[in-house]
Amino acid sequence: MTTPDVLVIGGGLSGLAVACKASRAGKRVVVLESAPRIGGCFHSHRTPDGHWFEMGAHTAYNSYRGFLELAETAGAASRLRVRGPQRARFGLLRDGRYDWLTPPKILLRLGWLEAALHAPLGILRGKRGRSMRQYFEGLLGPRNYARLFGPFFAAVPSQSADDFPAEGPGSLFKNRPRRKDYPRSFGFDGGLQAVLDGLAALPCVTVETGAEVASLRRDGAGWVATTVDGRRFEAPLATLATPPDVAARLLAAELPVAAAAAARIRTVVVESLGVVLPRERCWLPELAFLVPVDDLFHSMVTRDPFPDPARRAFVFHFKPGIAREMRLARMAEVLRVAPDELGPVVAQRLVLPAPSVDHAALVADFDRALAGAPLAVVGNWFDGLAIEDCVQRAFAEWARIAAAPRPRDARIRAPAPAAASVGMPG
Ligand SMILES: Cc1cc2nc3c(=O)[nH]c(=O)nc-3n(C[C@H](O)[C@H](O)[C@H](O)COP(=O)(O)OP(=O)(O)OC[C@H]3O[C@@H](n4cnc5c(N)ncnc54)[C@H](O)[C@@H]3O)c2cc1C
Structure with a gap:
């Protein structure tokens, strides 16, 4: 067995982005993923006959330069698919009534008098130090926020975005330069996960x-990760690419101050269910997503921007702690089918960060505690949840640990005979 150069714990986008950079630098990488599949929040569910739909991340933009670099390296760029016109159609469900919208129609739903009364002071106050709700209520008025913008913002991170910071680390929307050689928004044949498959x-x-x-310990100048089933993996460099609660646990032994900072990052659970229906059983007009007001779910996302002639897919992202039977009943109600017509249901449970206005300070505390350690810590709990936020953090952390001086004998002790082989070539 050969000791790898880099261990990556967590096989989602962030971990595989580090693996990609390390591989391009000629390093041997082992990625340890707890689930039976790679991807984490990238979860393109595929059926044996080639149909697919997104249980998690569904849209990338040409402002995601780092992600496009990954797609090109993964050989996935040739499978890129432009999102169809359905991308700009969506629904608002309030009190049992559906309002079918497009971006211009949303403006027609705005209470313009309320917005005009609030906008001047709202613009003056700006975003700094304010939450999404404080900023947008100040800009457009509380009624406009509660009726329209609050529910739409909640659909983006599958949780209430009221307390998210309006700008800076953890915020939802950021201005990024676009790559004009790619379409504005897109996916991939086989789903976004095609990019991660290529990286793996x-x-x-x-x-x-x-x-x-189960544990991550320093050993000499390197790191040893031990799995719950007792396998040991060793390398001079390591990357932690898990949700913050897991990172806090794994850091506790060696970097307790960083662990305490990670433990202060709040999280929420998102429980999602996805189904495919024959086209003739679907009553909903073609749309990208549905946003409910005061419901059991935060959003329902479709595959309609990549239409299939025979079937449509619907993924409901539910609030946590709701019994499966209740969730299925609500899905059937919205889709207007009997529960037993839903067919095979794909289920997923994810942990997401829930940043608030103190997020920048929490991240700064964490990074101070991590400084100098030959360990990269990456994920969607630093710059933000968006794909590109994760990729940029991963690139920056790889650059930091790859550039750090290491002792000449950085290669750590040979593994004990009981250690598992990681099957690396060479
Ligand atoms: C429903 C949904 C829709 C989204 N849509 C979009 C979108 O359209 N556009 C966009 O820009 N962003 C979107 N996002 C956000 C984006 O997809 C995520 O923030 C990003 O993919 C997170 O990647 P990550 O690798 O940091 O974390 P994760 O994807 O959470 O990966 C962490 C990995 O670590 C593994 N792990 C955990 N514990 C251990 C352990 N002890 N040992 C080994 N492995 C472990 C997990 O199994 C997981 O695979 C969406 C997110 C969700 C949930």
Whole structure:
């Protein structure tokens, strides 16, 4: 067995973005992923006959320069698919009534008098130090926020976005330069996960699924990760790419101050259910997503921007803690089918960060505690949840640990005989 150069714990976008950079630098990488599949929040569910739909992330933009670099490296760029006109159609569901909208129609729903009364002071106050609700209520008025913008913002991170910071780390919307050689918004044949599949297959990258890491310890100049089933993996460099609650647990032994900072990042659980229906059983007009007001779910996302002639897919992102039977009943109600017509249901449970206005300070505390450690810590709980936020954090952390001086004997002790082989070539 050969000791890899880099261990990556967590096989979602962030972990695989680090693996990609390390592989391109000629390093041997082992990615340890607890789930039976890679991807985390990237979850393109695929059926044996080639149909697919997104249980998690569904849209990328040409302002995602780092993600496009990953797609190109993964060999996925040729499978890019432009989102169809359905991308700009959506629904608002309030009190059992559906309002079918397009971006211009949303403006017609705005209470213009209320907005005009609030806008001047709202613009003057700006975004600094304010939450989404404080900023947008100040800009457009509380009624406009509660009726229209609050529910739409909640649909983006699958949780209430009221307390999210209006700008800076953890915020939802950021201005980024666009790459004009790509369409404005897009997906991939087989789903966004095609990009991660390509990264996992890069030279020098080995992925171990079903490898839940239980501890991460320093050993000499390097790191040892031990899985719950007792396998040991060792490398001079490590990357932690898990949700913050797991990161806090794994950091506790070696970097307790960083662990305490990670533990202060709040999280929410999103429980999602996805179904495919024959076209003739669907009553909803073609649309990208549905946003409910005061409902059991935050949003329902469709595959309609990539239409299939025979079937449509619907994924409901539910609030946590609702019994499965209740969720199925609500889905059936919205889709206007009997519960037993829903067919096979795909289920997913994810942990997402829930940033608030103190997020920048929490991240700064964490990064101070991490400074100097030969360990990258990446994820959607630093710059923000968006794909590009994760990729930029991953690139920056790889650059930091790759550039850090290491002792000449950085290669750590040979593994004990009982250690699992990671099957690296060479
Ligand atoms: C429903 C949904 C829709 C979204 N839509 C979009 C979108 O359209 N556009 C966009 O820009 N962003 C979107 N996002 C956000 C974006 O997809 C995520 O923020 C991003 O993919 C997170 O990647 P990550 O690798 O940081 O974390 P994760 O995807 O959470 O990956 C962490 C990985 O670590 C693994 N892990 C956890 N514990 C351990 C352990 N002990 N040992 C080993 N492995 C472990 C997990 O299994 C997981 O695979 C969406 C998110 C969700 C949930």
